[in-house]
Amino acid sequence: MTLAFPNPSRSFDEVRNAVRFMGHDGMFQIRFFIEAGALTKSDAAKREAGALEAKCLAAFDALRTSIYDVAREAYSHGRRDSYTLTAADFR
Template identity: 70%
Template structure:
């Protein structure tokens, strides 16, 4: 099976300062977190100097396809149950 993202839900995790979203490989759920700082590397920046949760979620939604592509690449390099995507993942 390949990694897919059938559920479009995402949420902001205050403790991690990251957006959480989920992928699925068959019946296996795979958790992903993209650090808020990494959103700038997607080409979309949250509005304002102090971004709110809604700003981060909107930035994620705008770059969802490229973020999911990076998540697939990370998953292909070694299958784990959880991944944290950082700015470095978007330089490749």
Template identity: 65%
Template sequence: MTLAFPNPSRSLDKARNAVRFTGYDGMFEISFLVDIGALVKSAAELRMSETLEATCLSAFDVLRSPIYAAAAKAYLDGRRAPYILTAADIR
């Protein structure tokens, strides 16, 4: 089966410093994380805790297509769960 992303939901996982999203391979749910370092442009943005969630989720939305492509590649490459994507994976 092909990995699909029918659910556009994403959320900030502060404990893992990542944005969490889900893909599906048939009926199997596959969890992914995007390191926030891949989403913010500067260290100053990382320090702005009151706007960090909005900044990260907005950046995720802008980069959604390359993130999904990187997630599909990581999944096909057989990485182990959880699938953690970094800036090197996305750009």
């Protein structure tokens, strides 16, 4: 099977300081996190938790297609149940 993202929901995980989203490979659910630093560069946003969440979720929505592509690439290198994507993954 191939990794798909049938559920467009995403949420901000304050503990991980990342946006969480899910992928599916057949019946297997794969958790993905994308670090806030990969989504926003603003130091001011990082100081304000509420602003950071809103900026990260908006950035995720705007970049959803490329984020899914990077997630598929990460998944293709070794199948695990959880991945954390960083700014380095998008270079």
